[in-house]
Amino acid sequence: MTLTTTTFPATASLRPQPGEYAPYYDRYISLVYNNDAHSNDILAALDDQRRETLLLLSGRTEADGDLRYAPDKWSLKEALGHINDSERLLSYRALRIARGDQTPIEGFEQDDYVRNAPFGRVLLADLIEDYIAVRRATISLFRNLDEPAWSRRGVANKNEITVRALAYVIAGHELHHRRILEEKYLK
Numbered sequence: 001m002t003l004t005t006t007t008f009p010a011t012a013s014l015r016p017q018p019g020e021y022a023p024y025y026d027r028y029i030s031l032v033y034n035n036d037a038h039s040n041d042i043l044a045a046l047d048d049q050r051r052e053t054l055l056l057l058s059g060r061t062e063a064d065g066d067l068r069y070a071p072d073k074w075s076l077k078e079a080l081g082h083i084n085d086s087e088r089l090l091s092y093r094a095l096r097i098a099r100g101d102q103t104p105i106e107g108f109e110q111d112d113y114v115r116n117a118p119f120g121r122v123l124l125a126d127l128i129e130d131y132i133a134v135r136r137a138t139i140s141l142f143r144n145l146d147e148p149a150w151s152r153r154g155v156a157n158k159n160e161i162t163v164r165a166l167a168y169v170i171a172g173h174e175l176h177h178r179r180i181l182e183e184k185y186l187k
Contacts, residue, residue, distance in 0.1 A: 016168050025165065025169050029172050032175065042142065043139060046170070047139060049174055049178075054128070062123065069185055077119045077124055077127055080127045081130075082110060084131055085113050086110065091134075094163050097161070098163045099149075100152065101154065102154060108157075150162070
């Protein structure tokens with residue numbers, strides 16, 4: 001998948017400012033390309049992440065997928081399933097807000113999602129394929145937004161957020177978890 005950003009809206013190329021999201025999300029947004037050529041191209045950042053994550057996960061075995069770095073921590077497969085689920089939910093929020101839906105969007109409990117998912121029984125290769133599909137859908141969603149959509153605000157999990165901030169939260173959330181995979185699971 002090759003991205004072209006010739007029609008990339010100017011509003012989208014701006015990093016979200018603190019007033020566009022709850023302070024909690026700065027832990028993710030701050031991770032996204034602070035000093036890189038793509039610092040203002042979230043679509044390129046999302047696509048670069050897809051490639052980097054696939055490189056990290058390529059050639060991994062089912063045994064790798066079942067690794068836990070501590071007894072009470074998620075397995076690698078559960079962590080990847082969490083990344084996929086969270087991206088779906090955050091993209092859904094972005095879609096609703098981009099379309100002007102002002103209905104407040106509820107939060108979700110990540111541990112319940114992982115606990116009630118079959119990630120432990122799913123092949124790692126299938127979770128990787130799911131990651132690819134989810135990320136492509138996310139990029140497609142954001143690539144096809146018009147200029148006004150990027151600045152639209154909505155309420156998700158009782159906090160106001162812009163569509164632009166959600167794009168950065170998605171990227172930062174994946175980076176946060178990829179670093180954990182690199183440092184604690186696959187060192």
